[in-house]
Amino acid sequence: MIVNKSFRQNFSSNKKFFFDLFIFILLILTVSLLLYEGSEKLGYNWQWFRVPSFIFTYDNDIFIPGPLLQGLMVTLKITGLAFVLTFVIGLGVAILSLSQSFVGNSLARIYLEIIRNTPLLIQLFFMYFVVSPIFNISGFWAAVIALSLFEGAYASEIFRSGITSIDKGQWEAAYSLGGNTKFAYINVVLPQAIPRIAPPLAGQAIALVKDSALVSTVAIYDLTMQGQSIISETFLTFEVWFTVAAAYLVVTLLLSWTLDRLARSFKSAW
Amino acid sequence: MYNMQKRVTSLDILLLTVIIGVLSALSYYFATKLNYHWNWSVIPNYIYRYDQVTGHIKAGQLTQGLLVTLRLSVWSILFALIIGTIMGIFRISPRPLFRMISSTYVGLIRNIPPLVLIFIFYFFLGDQLMSLTGITDLSYSMEDKDFPLLTFFFGPIEQLPAFLSGVLTMSLFEGAYITEIVRAGIEAVPKEQWEASKALGFNRTKQLTHIILPQAFSQSLPTLAGQFISTIKDSSIVSVISIQELTFAGQELMSATYRTFEIWSVVIILYFLLTFPFSIAVRALEKRMNRHKQM
Numbered sequence: 151m152i153v154n155k156s157f158r159q160n161f162s163s164n165k166k167f168f169f170d171l172f173i174f175i176l177l178i179l180t181v182s183l184l185l186y187e188g189s190e191k192l193g194y195n196w197q198w199f200r201v202p203s204f205i206f207t208y209d210n211d212i213f214i215p216g217p218l219l220q221g222l223m224v225t226l227k228i229t230g231l232a233f234v235l236t237f238v239i240g241l242g243v244a245i246l247s248l249s250q251s252f253v254g255n256s257l258a259r260i261y262l263e264i265i266r267n268t269p270l271l272i273q274l275f276f277m278y279f280v281v282s283p284i285f286n287i288s289g290f291w292a293a294v295i296a297l298s299l300f301e302g303a304y305a306s307e308i309f310r311s312g313i314t315s316i317d318k319g320q321w322e323a324a325y326s327l328g329g330n331t332k333f334a335y336i337n338v339v340l341p342q343a344i345p346r347i348a349p350p351l352a353g354q355a356i357a358l359v360k361d362s363a364l365v366s367t368v369a370i371y372d373l374t375m376q377g378q379s380i381i382s383e384t385f386l387t388f389e390v391w392f393t394v395a396a397a398y399l400v401v402t403l404l405l406s407w408t409l410d411r412l413a414r415s416f417k418s419a420w
Numbered sequence: 421m422y423n424m425q426k427r428v429t430s431l432d433i434l435l436l437t438v439i440i441g442v443l444s445a446l447s448y449y450f451a452t453k454l455n456y457h458w459n460w461s462v463i464p465n466y467i468y469r470y471d472q473v474t475g476h477i478k479a480g481q482l483t484q485g486l487l488v489t490l491r492l493s494v495w496s497i498l499f500a501l502i503i504g505t506i507m508g509i510f511r512i513s514p515r516p517l518f519r520m521i522s523s524t525y526v527g528l529i530r531n532i533p534p535l536v537l538i539f540i541f542y543f544f545l546g547d548q549l550m551s552l553t554g555i556t557d558l559s560y561s562m563e564d565k566d567f568p569l570l571t572f573f574f575g576p577i578e579q580l581p582a583f584l585s586g587v588l589t590m591s592l593f594e595g596a597y598i599t600e601i602v603r604a605g606i607e608a609v610p611k612e613q614w615e616a617s618k619a620l621g622f623n624r625t626k627q628l629t630h631i632i633l634p635q636a637f638s639q640s641l642p643t644l645a646g647q648f649i650s651t652i653k654d655s656s657i658v659s660v661i662s663i664q665e666l667t668f669a670g671q672e673l674m675s676a677t678y679r680t681f682e683i684w685s686v687v688i689i690l691y692f693l694l695t696f697p698f699s700i701a702v703r704a705l706e707k708r709m710n711r712h713k714q715m
Contacts, residue, residue, distance in 0.1 A: 267653075
């Protein structure tokens with residue numbers, strides 16, 4: 151904000167910034183110390199030294215991934231698979247909702263309304279407890295399908311806004327070259343729309359990592375579930391939860407950083 | 421695609437054939453292969469039941485769960501609004517300290533899965549706070565029927581500590597999203613408004629409370645209302661910390677009755693019925709505000 155900038159200039163020189171940074175770090179340290187002490191007073195026994203063995207261990211110089219690392223792999227696998235499906239579903243639904251077809255429009259509309267007005271957890275339960283026994287789908291795929299159906303609804307809105315942001319003249323040009331709608335989509339519209347769509351879609355991928363934690367409720371051994379099972383065995387509630395949270399934080403921050411860089415190079419390439 | 425004339429296209433016919441094909445294959449499958457006896461007659465009991473002792477109609481488990489979901493969402497969004505407004509103002513503060521605090525808060529909350537956050541808040545904060553403030557002890561000493569108003573607003577008193585930690589967790593979580601909405605709302609207010617109010621001799625607090633925030637809130641009203649819908653949906657996650665809302669009621673009934681298919685179908689419909697009117701209202705609100713802009 152421009153107003154704030156002028157404010158900032160009066161207010162904060164470099165000195166001020168480092169002073170505030172110092173106070174901030176002090177504040178964080180105090181709060182964490184208070185929480186630490188408070189929990190110890192309530193009879194909690196901190197045992198951070200036990201945590202590394204849950205991440206990985208060395209046995210005769212052989213790297214053995216611990217349960218948390220295995221869980222992280224499952225989380226990443228689910229996220230990756232679901233993202234591919236999300237992309238397909240999102241694009242498909244966006245094209246359906248932009249088509250002239252009445253049935254296509256209604257189909258897209260019904261799908262969007264159902265997905266966006268019910269919680270993901272319930273969709274997951276529905277998929278796992280109702281749909282998967284009927285069609286004999288494994289729990290893992292039920293979770294992946296539920297996640298991608300959910301994210302697909304949001305991705306389709308991103309695709310739709312990207313496609314409608316393309317100038318009308320581009321369509322007319324494609325048609326006047328003698329192409330049909332398929333030609334227009336593949337050769338003219340989508341190549342222009344996808345670079346615009348990339349940043350919000352990257353945000354959707356990060357949301358997918360976070361939402362994938364919910365699959366632990368249907369007994370899939372992802373990072374969260376591994377955390378829960380370690381806690382039920384060892385009662386290291388806080389240590390394990392903080393480690394799990396930090397792992398998610400690292401994954402999402404790394405992902406957003408790389409996707410940001412990718413999107414930037416993508417933009418300059420176009 | 422810009423030809424808006426409504427007519428039957430080839431895509432229509434294709435999709436219709438696919439839909440009819442899938443539906444008939446499904447019904448054939450249901451009729452012949454699926455070994456499940458549908459029994460919808462148990463469901464109404466869980467929505468309302470007739471109490472033979474008092475002769476009144478009482479809310480069933482699912483309705484009670486729905487009420488808890490509503491209470492939880494309303495309280496959470498109220499507290500989240502308070503947290504979000506404070507943090508949103510911090511976010512645009514000239515002091516780096518305040519900006520650091522709020523961006524750490526938002527960054528942490530938005531990059532950790534809600535499920536994990538809920539576990540951490542519940543075990544770490546909820547437990548400590550509830551026993552520190554003595555609410556746990558208080559809840560044991562009170563009876564439901566002595567405090568009808570309290571029961572109306574917060575639900576059964578025996579569940580009060582769990583409910584409050586649920587509200588605390590949800591509001592800290594939704595607060596991060598509201599922070600961003602408030603910040604965007606404040607940034608959308610033209611800078612002339614700041615300059616004009618400064619020229620009138622307002623200090624920063626007065627500028628915010630009298631000039632900037634009213635405009636920011638009225639502009640971001642649809643987004644805030646949308647966040648309320650998200651709160652209702654996210655509240656299903658607190659079922660993992662045994663707060664007896666709709667999802668929890670569904671899980672309990674499932675393990676008690678084994679009517680898995682019927683119960684989850686009903687629960688999903690109940691959530692839809694709860695949020696869909698809000699969605700329509702939000703869309704209407706958005707339309708109205710945009711119309712005002714065009715004029």
